[in-house]
Amino acid sequence: MNKTTKEKEAVLNVFGGLFGPLMRVAFEYGITAGEIAGVVRRAYIQALEARLKEQKRPTTDARLAAVAGLPKSDVSALREALRAGAPHSLRGGVSLDQIQTLLSVWHTHSTFSGAYGLPLDLDLTPVAGSPRKSFGELVAAACPGVDADALLDELVASGSVEVIDAVTARCVSRAYVPGGAEVTRIERMGRYLSVVCSNFVHNLLRTESEPGYFERVVVSDDKLSESGRDRFLTVSSEKAQELLSEFDTFLTSLGASDGDASGKRYGVGIYFFEEGHAEGIAEPRENRTNAPSAQSSKPTAVEEIDVLAAVMRKD
Numbered sequence: 001m002n003k004t005t006k007e008k009e010a011v012l013n014v015f016g017g018l019f020g021p022l023m024r025v026a027f028e029y030g031i032t033a034g035e036i037a038g039v040v041r042r043a044y045i046q047a048l049e050a051r052l053k054e055q056k057r058p059t060t061d062a063r064l065a066a067v068a069g070l071p072k073s074d075v076s077a078l079r080e081a082l083r084a085g086a087p088h089s090l091r092g093g094v095s096l097d098q099i100q101t102l103l104s105v106w107h108t109h110s111t112f113s114g115a116y117g118l119p120l121d122l123d124l125t126p127v128a129g130s131p132r133k134s135f136g137e138l139v140a141a142a143c144p145g146v147d148a149d150a151l152l153d154e155l156v157a158s159g160s161v162e163v164i165d166a167v168t169a170r171c172v173s174r175a176y177v178p179g180g181a182e183v184t185r186i187e188r189m190g191r192y193l194s195v196v197c198s199n200f201v202h203n204l205l206r207t208e209s210e211p212g213y214f215e216r217v218v219v220s221d222d223k224l225s226e227s228g229r230d231r232f233l234t235v236s237s238e239k240a241q242e243l244l245s246e247f248d249t250f251l252t253s254l255g256a257s258d259g260d261a262s263g264k265r266y267g268v269g270i271y272f273f274e275e276g277h278a279e280g281i282a283e284p285r286e287n288r289t290n291a292p293s294a295q296s297s298k299p300t301a302v303e304e305i306d307v308l309a310a311v312m313r314k315d
Helices: 005-028 033-054 061-068 072-084 096-108 135-142 148-158 180-205 226-258
Strands: 161-164 168-171
Touching: 005 180, 033 061, 033 072, 061 072, 096 135, 096 148, 096 168, 135 148, 148 161
Parallel strands: none
Antiparallel strands: 161 168
């Protein structure tokens, strides 16, 4: 299927719109542009390999590199990382055992602890003439070969260690309590951002025989004050919860009558949003029209509309 240059540019704008809001999260967690680029490359190669397999075509490093526009050596490294289940971060992963071992050594080894087993302050990096040991030396003694930066990140995030004036690592707790709740929230965000994207991709690329998935949106005509936002948020939350509860009851009965172990899971999500993070991607207002049907025979673009209505329309 031939695609125009304008369509390709529009798709690239979509990627820009997706990444834009996520940059705030990247900055908060110290994620670099290189790490994000690595995630995109790995995802691209993984999807490309799966697509070529479906088409019964060779999946050599050379072929993947040619299609992806990447050096063959990069593709080889990416595929090896996928096979090994390596973390996305450029820093190595650490285990609970490694963290607990390091904390134990910090509190019990005479080189890194003082009187009564109190852990000594350590230099973040070796300093010539400093009487103190460095954090790297502790890692080498407790967990040889483990990424010191990754260990430090985990310890700081859990509150077990604090960094003083960007030069000193101080252990404030022997206990290690990982931030599981925050990790769960992040994983949930990733899961549902993925399914929202899947909805739009399905409707854009679906075949004539596939159903159009429900896509609807309502946006205020006028810019609202914070009090207006709060009123809309209250009403939409109440109404959405009622609807979702009704859906949940229906799905429970549907699973009993139409369940299939070899089938797939389906769902509906409702999200309150603030417009503006992806400006420049939406269709200009003068080109938007009300949509009469959500079950069009052909995939069409998403439209912003003034009242709640289906976005799929007949060409």
